Amino acid sequence: xxxxxxxxxxxxxxxxxxxxxxxxxxxxxxxxxxxxxxxxxxxxxxxxxxxxxxxxxxxxxxxxxxxxxxxxxxxxxxxxxxxxxxxxxxxxxxxxxxxxxxxxxxxxxxxxx
Amino acid sequence: xxxxxxxxxxxxxxxxxxxxxxxxxxxxxxxxxxxxxxxxxxxxxxxxxxxxxxxxxxxxxxxxxxxxxxxxxxxxxxxxxxxxxxxxxxxxxxxxxxxxxxxxxxxxxxxxx
Numbered sequence: 001x002x003x004x005x006x007x008x009x010x011x012x013x014x015x016x017x018x019x020x021x022x023x024x025x026x027x028x029x030x031x032x033x034x035x036x037x038x039x040x041x042x043x044x045x046x047x048x049x050x051x052x053x054x055x056x057x058x059x060x061x062x063x064x065x066x067x068x069x070x071x072x073x074x075x076x077x078x079x080x081x082x083x084x085x086x087x088x089x090x091x092x093x094x095x096x097x098x099x100x101x102x103x104x105x106x107x108x109x110x111x112x113x
Numbered sequence: 114x115x116x117x118x119x120x121x122x123x124x125x126x127x128x129x130x131x132x133x134x135x136x137x138x139x140x141x142x143x144x145x146x147x148x149x150x151x152x153x154x155x156x157x158x159x160x161x162x163x164x165x166x167x168x169x170x171x172x173x174x175x176x177x178x179x180x181x182x183x184x185x186x187x188x189x190x191x192x193x194x195x196x197x198x199x200x201x202x203x204x205x206x207x208x209x210x211x212x213x214x215x216x217x218x219x220x221x222x223x224x225x226x
Contacts, residue, residue, distance in 0.1 A: 043219040098210045105156045
């Protein structure tokens with residue numbers, strides 16, 4: 001079955017600290033992987049995506065993610081978190097076509113000053 | 114990327130009435146659009162896939178007679194929640210996927226009182 005697991009429902013970090021949000025997927029075909037961020041009451045903004053090639057991908061706002069096929073993981077990282085990064089983060093997987101995405105449950109990030 | 118506009122952003126309706134949500138693809142002709150539903154502090158769950166000129170494809174457990182989808186043109190899909198009840202209160206988001214990347218509307222917060 002196709003699924004995305006985000007083990008951490010809620011994470012709190014101090015401003016300036018590093019961040020890693022975990023994502024594991026189960027997908028029968030070649031996965032296309034995404035990380036989205038959602039601010040309260042808003043739609044989703046794409047942070048980064050992985051289709052092929054270099055397994056370390058860079059995104060917007062200083063985020064990066066690493067694809068590890070052997071671990072079926074696509075963890076999101078940021079070396080130094082800013083207070084404005086507080087939001088909900090969703091990992092998603094899809095195919096290489098035009099079909100639906102499957103989302104993880106999300107991780108809510110809180111940032112302490 | 115594609116620009117997706119949803120209207121209204123917020124709506125409050127009385128129990129038993131119907132409410133229509135519009136999703137417009139402003140710069141892309143979308144033969145397919147996706148409707149997601151998001152309960153508070155939960156992930157996005159796909160409700161249905163809207164197909165231009167044909168019937169929508171509903172996910173298991175979604176009542177097609179309650180959530181009417183019309184995709185009459187390549188730039189507009191509508192979701193009508195019929196005979197709304199308080200349990201239908203949720204955040205509804207539409208999406209298009211013109212290539213491997215998905216783009217989302219800003220969402221519609223529906224509150225049924």
